[in-house]
Amino acid sequence: MNYDVAVIGAGVVGGMVARELTKYKLSTVLIDKENDVACGASKANSGIIHGGFDPEPDTLKAKLNAMGVQKLYATAKALHVPHKNNGSFVCAFSEEEDKTVKELYERGLKNGIKGMSVISGDEARKMEPNLSPDITSVLNVPSAGIICPYELTIAAVGNAMKNGAELLTDFTVTSIINTDGMFTVSSADGRAVSAKYIINCAGCYSDKVANMVGDTSFEIIPRAGQYILLDKKEGARVTHTIFQVPSKEGKGILVSPTVDGNLLTGPTAEAVDCPMCVNTTPDGLAAVQKLAAKSVPSVQFREVITSFCGVRSSEKNGDFIIEESKVQKGFVNVAAIDSPGLSSCVAIAEYTVDILRNMGVELIENTDFDGTREDPHFFRHMTDDEKNEYVKAHPDYGKIICRCETVTEGEIRDAIRRDPKPQDIDGVKRRTRSGMGRCQGGFCKPFVMKLIAEENKTAMENVTKNGKESAMVIGKI
Amino acid sequence: MLEHDIVIIGGGPAGMAAAVAAWDKGATDIVILDRDDDIGGILRQCIHNGFGLHKLGRELTGPEYAAVYKKKVEERHIKVYYETMVTDLTADRVVTASNRDGILKIKAKAVILAMGCRERSRGALNISGKRPAGVYSAGTAQKLMNCEGYMVGKRAVILGSGDIGLIMARRMSLEGAKVEAVCELMPYSGGLTRNIVQCLEDFNIPLYLSTTVCEIHGDRRLEGVTIAEVDENRRVIEETKRYIPCDTLLLSVGLIPENELTRAAGIPIDPITNGAIVDEHRETEVKGIFACGNVLQVHDLVDYVSDEAEIAGMSAAELVLNGRTDGTAVNTAAGNGVRYVLPQRISNTDSDVALFMRVVKPFGKVRFTVKSGDEVLATAVRIKAAPGEMEKIVVKSSKLALAKDTVTVSLEEI
Numbered sequence: 001m002n003y004d005v006a007v008i009g010a011g012v013v014g015g016m017v018a019r020e021l022t023k024y025k026l027s028t029v030l031i032d033k034e035n036d037v038a039c040g041a042s043k044a045n046s047g048i049i050h051g052g053f054d055p056e057p058d059t060l061k062a063k064l065n066a067m068g069v070q071k072l073y074a075t076a077k078a079l080h081v082p083h084k085n086n087g088s089f090v091c092a093f094s095e096e097e098d099k100t101v102k103e104l105y106e107r108g109l110k111n112g113i114k115g116m117s118v119i120s121g122d123e124a125r126k127m128e129p130n131l132s133p134d135i136t137s138v139l140n141v142p143s144a145g146i147i148c149p150y151e152l153t154i155a156a157v158g159n160a161m162k163n164g165a166e167l168l169t170d171f172t173v174t175s176i177i178n179t180d181g182m183f184t185v186s187s188a189d190g191r192a193v194s195a196k197y198i199i200n201c202a203g204c205y206s207d208k209v210a211n212m213v214g215d216t217s218f219e220i221i222p223r224a225g226q227y228i229l230l231d232k233k234e235g236a237r238v239t240h241t242i243f244q245v246p247s248k249e250g251k252g253i254l255v256s257p258t259v260d261g262n263l264l265t266g267p268t269a270e271a272v273d274c275p276m277c278v279n280t281t282p283d284g285l286a287a288v289q290k291l292a293a294k295s296v297p298s299v300q301f302r303e304v305i306t307s308f309c310g311v312r313s314s315e316k317n318g319d320f321i322i323e324e325s326k327v328q329k330g331f332v333n334v335a336a337i338d339s340p341g342l343s344s345c346v347a348i349a350e351y352t353v354d355i356l357r358n359m360g361v362e363l364i365e366n367t368d369f370d371g372t373r374e375d376p377h378f379f380r381h382m383t384d385d386e387k388n389e390y391v392k393a394h395p396d397y398g399k400i401i402c403r404c405e406t407v408t409e410g411e412i413r414d415a416i417r418r419d420p421k422p423q424d425i426d427g428v429k430r431r432t433r434s435g436m437g438r439c440q441g442g443f444c445k446p447f448v449m450k451l452i453a454e455e456n457k458t459a460m461e462n463v464t465k466n467g468k469e470s471a472m473v474i475g476k477i
Numbered sequence: 478m479l480e481h482d483i484v485i486i487g488g489g490p491a492g493m494a495a496a497v498a499a500w501d502k503g504a505t506d507i508v509i510l511d512r513d514d515d516i517g518g519i520l521r522q523c524i525h526n527g528f529g530l531h532k533l534g535r536e537l538t539g540p541e542y543a544a545v546y547k548k549k550v551e552e553r554h555i556k557v558y559y560e561t562m563v564t565d566l567t568a569d570r571v572v573t574a575s576n577r578d579g580i581l582k583i584k585a586k587a588v589i590l591a592m593g594c595r596e597r598s599r600g601a602l603n604i605s606g607k608r609p610a611g612v613y614s615a616g617t618a619q620k621l622m623n624c625e626g627y628m629v630g631k632r633a634v635i636l637g638s639g640d641i642g643l644i645m646a647r648r649m650s651l652e653g654a655k656v657e658a659v660c661e662l663m664p665y666s667g668g669l670t671r672n673i674v675q676c677l678e679d680f681n682i683p684l685y686l687s688t689t690v691c692e693i694h695g696d697r698r699l700e701g702v703t704i705a706e707v708d709e710n711r712r713v714i715e716e717t718k719r720y721i722p723c724d725t726l727l728l729s730v731g732l733i734p735e736n737e738l739t740r741a742a743g744i745p746i747d748p749i750t751n752g753a754i755v756d757e758h759r760e761t762e763v764k765g766i767f768a769c770g771n772v773l774q775v776h777d778l779v780d781y782v783s784d785e786a787e788i789a790g791m792s793a794a795e796l797v798l799n800g801r802t803d804g805t806a807v808n809t810a811a812g813n814g815v816r817y818v819l820p821q822r823i824s825n826t827d828s829d830v831a832l833f834m835r836v837v838k839p840f841g842k843v844r845f846t847v848k849s850g851d852e853v854l855a856t857a858v859r860i861k862a863a864p865g866e867m868e869k870i871v872v873k874s875s876k877l878a879l880a881k882d883t884v885t886v887s888l889e890e891i
Contacts (some may be wrong), residue, residue, distance in 0.1 A: 228603070278608075279606045280605040285605060304600060305598070305601060307600060307603055308596070384573070384580045384582075388579040391578070391579045397575065398578060399562075399577055400512065400562035403562060406492045408575075430515075438598075439596070440598035441598075441617070443595065444615050445617055446621050446624075446625055460625070460627055464610065464697075465610035465697075465698075466608075466610065469696055469698035470610040471610060471698065472621075473629055474630060474631065474724075476628070477622060477628050477652055
């Protein structure tokens with residue numbers, strides 16, 4: 001197939017770039033090596049919309065974070081993605097750290113961040129009674145927020161598809177060849193697509209993808225972050241996202257409510273060998289608990305429901321790399337997108353399209369573009385009257401499958417049918433939250449498996465957890 | 478809003494027995510709400526035998542035991558709402574539920590909580606490593622095998638020697654899987670002795686005590702686990718770590734009463750049992766709301782679930798039909814060697830009360846003493862006692878009348 005643009009990597013950046021491209025009359029294909037979108041860093045991160053005070057001034061991170069926050073709120077709203085402008089606190093624990101808080105405030109001003117203030121520990125504890133008594137001062141950042149990162153990715157890709165983009169999954173790029181200004185991108189399974197332009201959003205693999213066109217200008221250093229997620233019983237422990245000032249020990253561990261009402265603690269920051277190194281470790285999980293308790297001593301870690309690990313695509317220079325490759329015309333790197341990548345993703349997408357414009361790509365507005373996603377009708381968000389009305393027309397929405405998260409059969413069936421279509425249990429989980437609650441799928445998993453088998457007209461043996469070779473059952477008894 | 482005398486949440490063994498007992502006591506306006514397409518609860522997937530020996534005097538499988546009670550429910554024409562999930566409960570006994578017809582609201586004179594329990598998950602254990610397919614809680618695997626007819630794997634390790642883990646070790650073996658090991662963190666098994674003999678020893682499956690799974694390996698499907706011995710503080714002893722290749726890890730690491738609705742209604746919970754605080758009628762601290770079965774305390778035997786549910790059912794019926802006036806109330810407490818005592822409160826000392834308890838660790842011969850102040854209310858001697866086997870001691874009303882203060886149960890080794 002011939003396309004104008006091929007976007008490699010269906011994470012939140014690739015998804016947003018693809019969506020941005022569909023605002024123009026360009027044929028766009030989005031490629032991912034996994035069987036679903038949001039399978040890398042986009043599914044396992046803090047889900048924070050950062051205020052933008054942290055990046056060094058005059059960097060791309062500073063610029064795109066500052067620009068990106070309000071754009072992200074607007075986009076999340078248009079795409080019906082759960083998000084909340086809950087504000088963040090950056091906490092100091094000593095006189096020395098009080099100085100850092102002031103420096104961060106000054107930096108924030110330089111970055112153009114509005115509404116910040118430095119408050120005393122006591123003032124902060126009035127707003128957040130569970131904060132540690134050892135906190136001496138706090139940078140209060142009201143513009144910060146929280147968002148569901150994988151839901152955002154799924155929604156962005158779905159919206160791109162609605163506006164004409166194509167998604168190719170299970171497409172592991174093995175070579176990119178440029179012949180007379182046309183790229184041929186080949187996959188491990190023999191498929192190939194052609195495109196005039198390539199946008200490399202391959203996350204932790206973006207250096208390897210760049211290498212395929214001879215670009216060796218950067219190297220990704222995968223950096224793992226481990227998290228512990230707690231039950232909703234702990235979800236109201238804090239209302240703001242609580243950071244610690246960056247110290248010698250690292251960037252610090254956050255304690256934050258999630259948009260779904262849980263409490264999230266983490267991440268660690270450890271250089272790892274490969275992007276697949278997403279294993280949690282006893283030391284990492286112990287560190288998360290210890291440092292989270294430093295900010296919020298009353299967090300009850302016996303209420304943990306799961307732990308997980310994500311890998312950031314960091315680079316030694318510390319800034320985003322968003323530019324046309326210096327060695328290959330028509331090939332744009334959107335790489336090294338670690339924090340604040342999620343906060344900046346909409347701004348990154350716009351900036352990337354600006355690069356294409358500057359490269360001379362003809363951008364004709366797609367007047368049919370519809371940037372909204374239909375409300376996915378999350379049953380748990382409806383009032384009793386809304387439920388009654390919706391169930392009358394859609395009886396499957398009355399049958400609750402996941403009891404911990406109140407997810408109905410109707411939601412699961414619709415999620416399986418809706419672009420981008422999930423292929424397995426984890427894909428359904430990310431779209432509906434079935435299995436994300438306190439029993440972690442103990443009760444709903446067999447039901448979800450049956451629904452996937454039924455909707456996809458396949459055997460139970462073919463239902464997988466997360467990609468090929470991850471079958472849930474091995475055969476009939 | 479609908480109105481009923483008694484609403485029972487959950488149609489498992491507890492809900493069914495409570496309904497039958499309440500009906501037989503004369504309260505016939507009863508509804509059972511169940512989330513599944515049939516009543517019977519977890520018994521439906523327990524196709525092994527061993528049920529009913531105490532209660533029915535014969536040995537049945539889980540589905541057979543459930544059928545006995547289902548028949549009683551049907552004979553009494555007790556209304557059951559199937560595929561109906563209760564989503565909210567208030568302290569003034571308004572039950573909100575959801576099914577394919579929409580939202581159902583029922584105002585009840587009495588509510589009986591019989592929601593059962595769930596299994597502790599891998600996440601709650603914080604086992605480090607990756608998150609491949611093939612890691613199941615034992616009950617989920619049991620459902621897939623026994624109700625859906627699918628085999629979950631070929632080579633298994635089981636963490637936790639609770640009864641479900643033991644039963645599944647046998648079940649996997651019977652279907653041709655190799656069960657490499659059952660690992661138990663504690664220095665003793667929490668399962669019934671008969672299950673250790675019949676499910677492990679008879680199948681030559683090793684049980685490693687003071688041993689845990691400390692890492693999970695595999696990107697897509699489970700490839701193996703690292704197990705290790707633990708010291709007396711349950712910390713992993715590094716040099717004992719070893720790798721066992723397997724495609725399945727079953728977790729049988731504890732059951733948690735499903736008390737989300739209980740909490741929603743503001744009912745106080747006992748931090749040890751993880752169930753509601755109740756009196757001898759199985760009435761919670763919120764008047765008119767009763768609890769029984771595994772939502773109240775995790776039981777070893779369904780027979781005792783039925784017994785407990787009958788108490789709740791009869792008490793709810795009595796409350797609905799006659800109202801009730803309580804006498805002097807005393808609290809109960811766990812003393813030396815005893816983990817908890819249920820009921821936590823005795824509202825009425827006019828009749829005999831059976832106290833249920835679990836011990837903190839395995840003991841040899843022990844004497845239990847039930848005391849209030851210096852007054853000995855009851856004693857009982859057991860040849861041995863273990864946390865996995867619930868104890869029952871009946872205190873006579875004549876003795877209870879002497880209780881002026883907290884009733885404490887303690888044990889001494891003899």
